Amino acid sequence: MDRLSNVPGRPCAAAAALDVVGDRWALLIVRELLFGNHRFTEIARNTGAPRDRLAARLRDLVEAGVVEKRQYQTSPERFDYHLTRSGADLAPVLQALLAWGDRWAVDDPPMQLRHHDHDLVLRPICTTCGERVRRDEVTRVGRRPDWDEAGPVSVR
Amino acid sequence: MDRLSNVPGRPCAAAAALDVVGDRWALLIVRELLFGNHRFTEIARNTGAPRDRLAARLRDLVEAGVVEKRQYQTSPERFDYHLTRSGADLAPVLQALLAWGDRWAVDDPPMQLRHHDHDLVLRPICTTCGERVRRDEVTRVGRRPDWDEAGPVSVR
Numbered sequence: 001m002d003r004l005s006n007v008p009g010r011p012c013a014a015a016a017a018l019d020v021v022g023d024r025w026a027l028l029i030v031r032e033l034l035f036g037n038h039r040f041t042e043i044a045r046n047t048g049a050p051r052d053r054l055a056a057r058l059r060d061l062v063e064a065g066v067v068e069k070r071q072y073q074t075s076p077e078r079f080d081y082h083l084t085r086s087g088a089d090l091a092p093v094l095q096a097l098l099a100w101g102d103r104w105a106v107d108d109p110p111m112q113l114r115h116h117d118h119d120l121v122l123r124p125i126c127t128t129c130g131e132r133v134r135r136d137e138v139t140r141v142g143r144r145p146d147w148d149e150a151g152p153v154s155v156r
Numbered sequence: 157m158d159r160l161s162n163v164p165g166r167p168c169a170a171a172a173a174l175d176v177v178g179d180r181w182a183l184l185i186v187r188e189l190l191f192g193n194h195r196f197t198e199i200a201r202n203t204g205a206p207r208d209r210l211a212a213r214l215r216d217l218v219e220a221g222v223v224e225k226r227q228y229q230t231s232p233e234r235f236d237y238h239l240t241r242s243g244a245d246l247a248p249v250l251q252a253l254l255a256w257g258d259r260w261a262v263d264d265p266p267m268q269l270r271h272h273d274h275d276l277v278l279r280p281i282c283t284t285c286g287e288r289v290r291r292d293e294v295t296r297v298g299r300r301p302d303w304d305e306a307g308p309v310s311v312r
Contacts, residue, residue, distance in 0.1 A: 002263040008204025011266040013257030014250050015184055015203075020261055021253075022180030028171055035296075035305045046307045047171075048164020065260075086260040091291055092280060093252040094170050097177075100249060101169030104221075104242040105176055107158040110167040110303075114295045118284045124248060127277040135247055139270045140191075147266075149191045151202045 001065070010147055020064045021090065025049045025057045027097070030083065030090050033067065038080040066090070095122055157221070166303055176220045177246065181205045181213045183253070186239065186246045189223065194236040222246070251278055 003016040021027050028047040037046055044054050058081060061067040066087040069079050083090075095113070099122060102109040113120035126133050142148050159172040177183050184203040193202055200210050214237060217223040222243040225235050239246075251269070255278060258265040269276035282289050298304050 001261075003257075003261045004263075004266065009184070010187075010202045010204075012184075012187070012254075013262045013265055013267065014187060014253040015180070015257070016261035017253040017257035018180040018183060022183070024171070024174040024178030027174060027178070028165070028168075031166075031168070031170060037306060042307060046166045048166075086256075088291070089256055089260065093249065093256060095280070096249040096252040097170040097173040098168075100242075100245055101159075101171075101173035104245065105157075105159045105172035106169045107160075108299070109169055110160065110298065110300050111169065112297045112299060114297055115282045115284065115287075115289060115293055118282075120289065120294055121283040122280040122289065123283045124251070124278040125281050126271045126274075127279045128271065128274045131271075133271055133276065133278065135244070137271055138276055141268045141270055142266065143264070143268060144266050150193060151198060 010151070011144055017093075020061075020066060021093070023057065025053060026061060027090070027094060029054070029057060029061060029067070029081075030087060031094055033081060033083045033087065034091060034094070038082060040079075040081070043081070061087070166307070167300055173249075176217075176222060177249070179213065181209055182217060183246070183250060185210070185213060185217060185223070185237075186243060187250055189237060189239045189243065190247060190250070194238060196235075196237070199237070217243070 003019045004011050006019045007015040025047060029043055032043045032046050037043060044051055058067060062069050065084055068082045068084050070082055071077060071079050124133050125131060140149060146153055159175045160167050162175045163171040181203060184205065185199055188199045188202050193199060200207055214223060218225050221240055224238045224240050226238055227233060227235050280289050281287060296305060302309055
């Protein structure tokens, strides 16, 4: 589904992504599902989300194809929630938020990511050249003639 | 500033980060500042944010130390907005959202990131070992005895 039509302003895939997960509860739901907590009550307790907002957000995420609702018991009927492939693919977004939060939003990081037997310290590399990416080496090429970095071309 | 006290549920640096930028407009403001668009009217036009919400979000981001408000003209007084170091450090969050959006939220990516003279395809590596990181190789170690991956320890 193309969500650019929901995006006001600049046509941008990050804005389209935020049309799906641009709400603090959405990404915290994804966090809990990544951690293996699949039931509504677990997600509610671990995110602290109000139950009505959590229910609405889960419906939205199911509709967006990020989360799948599964029946795990028939009598009475009970359901839990699982990440789809697109949902699991949100892990790098959460990792980037976690790294930023560790540095700028908490005094003492409450969790350490481990990779095999050592601390995980993520750094993005460019797979085309295999090198570390510094911000001043990245440029953006628009594929739409009507917008550039400054904004809509027609207004100038 | 430690934002964990604002976070309900699991003590988590990603949740603390979302306490600052957990709103679609916040990250789109950061995008425009990264792109070099510093004035309120430019940010309003390029994000499509309602002006009252944009003004409120800019105030929040200035208060959180992510954005700096600078006077650039005295008569009449005019101000623009710039990223602080912590704000510029949000670039990987936007890059992760952009990569996810390109794959799952748009049909035709409206922008291509370039690194030097080739396409930028980001992949996180672990700087401790220099290897690519696969999700099933990452574990999480809590530093707080009262929470683990399943939730608060005291309830079990």
